[in-house]
Amino acid sequence: MRRTTLRTLAALTACATAALFVTACTGQSSSGGDDGSAAGKDVTITFWHGWSQEHEVRAINDNIAAFEKLHPNIRVKSVGNIADDKVEQALRVGGRDAPDVISSFTTDQVGKFCSAKVWTDLAPFLQKDGIDPAKTFPATMLEYSRFQGNQCALPLLGDAYGLYYNKTAFAAAGITSPPKTFSEFEDAAAKLTIAEGDSYKQLGFMPNFHGYETSATHYLGQYGATYFDANGKSNIATDPKVAAMFTWQKNLIDKLGGFDKLERYRTTFGDEFSAKNPFHTGQVAMSYDGEWRTASLAENPVDFDWATAPFPVPDDQAHTYGRGYQTGTIIGIANTSQKQSAAWELVKYLAINTDAVVSFANAIHNVPSTNEALNSPELTADPNFRTFIDIAKNPHSSTTPSSINGGAYQLSLRNFGYQYEAGKVDLQAGLAATAREIDEAIEQAK
Amino acid sequence: MALSSTTAPAALKRKRRRGALRTLAFLSPWLIGFGFFFAYPLLSTVYFSFMRYDGFTAPTFTGLKNWNYVLDKYPFFWQGLGNTLWLVVVMVSLRVIFGLGIGLLVTKIKTGLGFFRTVFYLPFLAPPVAATIAFAFLLNPGTGPVNHLLGTVGLPQPGWFTDPDWSKPALTMLALWGIGDLMVIFTAALLDVSREQYEAAELDGAGPWQRFRYVTLPNITPIVLFAVVTGVIQTMQYYTQAIVAGKVASGKVGGSGEPFEPGYPHGSTWTLPQMVYNLGFQRFDIGSACVIAVILFAISMAFTSLLLRRRSGFLQED
Numbered sequence: 001m002r003r004t005t006l007r008t009l010a011a012l013t014a015c016a017t018a019a020l021f022v023t024a025c026t027g028q029s030s031s032g033g034d035d036g037s038a039a040g041k042d043v044t045i046t047f048w049h050g051w052s053q054e055h056e057v058r059a060i061n062d063n064i065a066a067f068e069k070l071h072p073n074i075r076v077k078s079v080g081n082i083a084d085d086k087v088e089q090a091l092r093v094g095g096r097d098a099p100d101v102i103s104s105f106t107t108d109q110v111g112k113f114c115s116a117k118v119w120t121d122l123a124p125f126l127q128k129d130g131i132d133p134a135k136t137f138p139a140t141m142l143e144y145s146r147f148q149g150n151q152c153a154l155p156l157l158g159d160a161y162g163l164y165y166n167k168t169a170f171a172a173a174g175i176t177s178p179p180k181t182f183s184e185f186e187d188a189a190a191k192l193t194i195a196e197g198d199s200y201k202q203l204g205f206m207p208n209f210h211g212y213e214t215s216a217t218h219y220l221g222q223y224g225a226t227y228f229d230a231n232g233k234s235n236i237a238t239d240p241k242v243a244a245m246f247t248w249q250k251n252l253i254d255k256l257g258g259f260d261k262l263e264r265y266r267t268t269f270g271d272e273f274s275a276k277n278p279f280h281t282g283q284v285a286m287s288y289d290g291e292w293r294t295a296s297l298a299e300n301p302v303d304f305d306w307a308t309a310p311f312p313v314p315d316d317q318a319h320t321y322g323r324g325y326q327t328g329t330i331i332g333i334a335n336t337s338q339k340q341s342a343a344w345e346l347v348k349y350l351a352i353n354t355d356a357v358v359s360f361a362n363a364i365h366n367v368p369s370t371n372e373a374l375n376s377p378e379l380t381a382d383p384n385f386r387t388f389i390d391i392a393k394n395p396h397s398s399t400t401p402s403s404i405n406g407g408a409y410q411l412s413l414r415n416f417g418y419q420y421e422a423g424k425v426d427l428q429a430g431l432a433a434t435a436r437e438i439d440e441a442i443e444q445a446k
Numbered sequence: 447m448a449l450s451s452t453t454a455p456a457a458l459k460r461k462r463r464r465g466a467l468r469t470l471a472f473l474s475p476w477l478i479g480f481g482f483f484f485a486y487p488l489l490s491t492v493y494f495s496f497m498r499y500d501g502f503t504a505p506t507f508t509g510l511k512n513w514n515y516v517l518d519k520y521p522f523f524w525q526g527l528g529n530t531l532w533l534v535v536v537m538v539s540l541r542v543i544f545g546l547g548i549g550l551l552v553t554k555i556k557t558g559l560g561f562f563r564t565v566f567y568l569p570f571l572a573p574p575v576a577a578t579i580a581f582a583f584l585l586n587p588g589t590g591p592v593n594h595l596l597g598t599v600g601l602p603q604p605g606w607f608t609d610p611d612w613s614k615p616a617l618t619m620l621a622l623w624g625i626g627d628l629m630v631i632f633t634a635a636l637l638d639v640s641r642e643q644y645e646a647a648e649l650d651g652a653g654p655w656q657r658f659r660y661v662t663l664p665n666i667t668p669i670v671l672f673a674v675v676t677g678v679i680q681t682m683q684y685y686t687q688a689i690v691a692g693k694v695a696s697g698k699v700g701g702s703g704e705p706f707e708p709g710y711p712h713g714s715t716w717t718l719p720q721m722v723y724n725l726g727f728q729r730f731d732i733g734s735a736c737v738i739a740v741i742l743f744a745i746s747m748a749f750t751s752l753l754l755r756r757r758s759g760f761l762q763e764d
Contacts, residue, residue, distance in 0.1 A: 085727065092501045112730055116502040199588075210697050267608055268588035272697065408729050412521070418712060440519040444511070444731060445500075 037074055037342035044075040045342050048099035052081035059363030063356050067349045074342045091118050091334055100337035101346050103156055107144040107327050108407030114147035115404050119332035123151045125344045136352060138392060140326045140399045141369050147402040154351040155369035157361055158328030159290045160391040161218055167305035169202065169285040178309035180321045185312040186252055192285040193256055200265055205286040207252040208262050209417045212272045214288050216417040217400050217410050219245050221325025222313050224398055227409060234438040236413060237431040244314065246420055246427055259422055275300035291388035295365035308387040323396035328369060367392045405445035409438040495736040512733040520734065522709065526716040529614065533684055537618045538677035542670060545628025553636045563633065570626030574686045581620045582607055582694040607695035610714035617687055628673055635669040671753065678749045682742055685719040718742045
């Protein structure tokens, strides 16, 4: 009898242990449909976002207050300064304190979140409310907020990239207008470069891939390059625009003094997101940067005249001048949320309501993310900021597509860029190896 | 009264069982801790290394796919393994030599022993992130005071954290700066060596080196072994300083939401623990991350077993 009991206990323990192993840490997703908010039931939802600066938090809180006024039965518990890592962990674990609505500064994980169904597909909500995403959002922004038909996020303000130039330095070098093509740009960069010993007193432009926003994917936005073919395989080795970009970038490096000399100069730059940014300090006369820099320059005035323009394009694509790379913040609903109806109301308000989008864009100097808001007369009239609005509206502007393994393909390409600009790898062989690496990583993620 | 021949074994059995239960009761805190915090995570890691698991959806069995990916296709594994082993060999050796050297120096100081011990120990108290940022500032090739000083005296100015040939030596310098923990352990061990042995050696005509070789070293060998074993285990888990140095030196401290892949410059600061993070939490490939964790554990175990198996060769006979 005793032996039987012990055996039973042993078997139960083994089963329990096995079950524990099998189910260990597997966050079970469950979607919460109707939470009764539409019928007037009081609901409190939690909203996690990454904004942390005083004016940003004030702006998002103002929008939330306006939302709560429109929906008196929905209370929003806003939690700011949340990094993406923390969001991911919360989404894995779920639980009572997990967020219902989440925003993220990176679009890179959209593919992963959509494919793993961590963020709820918003298509049924959009359909229910008769919202056509294709008419509501610019195509580029729509592209980075969905993956293979799953619209698990919506754009919530965007970033567009362009050229900042020092008008005082331009005048001193005898340059009368911002360059539009790469050959004009190279000439300007060379003219604006002033040597000092074995370094620079002023550099025309920092082309190195660690030069803050000058990453491979951002440069490729000027070429309109593609990343994947129709079968989802990497085509960076076969799309001639990719090789053309790397060749152009390397040539510019050589023209401005060579990789080692530029890299050493780069180490004298201050923090990108501060008044010590090399464009602010006059260390570079031209800079590739996002629209947020206009606000930074207004907050930390510089002792020279400056202006913005679209970043130049390749000579053989001169007709596309005005384009730029785009990315942005995204917003979605956690699949674990039990209050999805209320969560959707907040997402809809923040991402689609024109007044909300425009006021938020004006407050934090980001590009609006709906067609209506982009054309709103209420948008700030600052011509330097307007440059980026125009870039966002340009049909040639592009972004990096979502992928099942997030931004891994961009990192592979970026790592290749670091090797190539340092002269450590052959262009075509390196691109072929990188394409293989990307395909293998995607295969591994499936 | 004597026990009958049939009841005696039963009583003995009961006594033994009670003894075993008592032993288990005393051992249970450790057993519970071992089971939950070591055995279960270890077995889980091995289990997940054979599964496709992204942390969100239920795991599915994939056989050796993760192992094949990590060992054959993951582009950083072999470089990261090389970097980790480089740090294990060079950093651990130098830390032991420097720790012992400073320990010896401190024990020779006649006055102000406490002051010097504090001075050498203080850097160890600095948080790793703060210490690394400070080093990145000091060793900045363009603006750092170290290169300025080297330039002033006509010496070459390395790129330190921005040069793949110098990044690991720079990390090693950072580790040597924070040598305080080993210094304290070695100082205690050195002060414990009996004066009589030194006096006897001196009477036999032993010089400073011979006294160190034949008196000091044999006495502190167990401490050296301890320093090496714990150093190897710590260095196999080397993560924070490498990733912070890479981030600061690359200029990608944060902001625009772009993902940061560790290893700057040119993969020279990739270590296996960073790969566990990269695969598991940046790429959501927990299966492959577990493969690296298992490899890391196996290497640590192999190093430690090897050192402990040979301890009889290191330790003096009583």
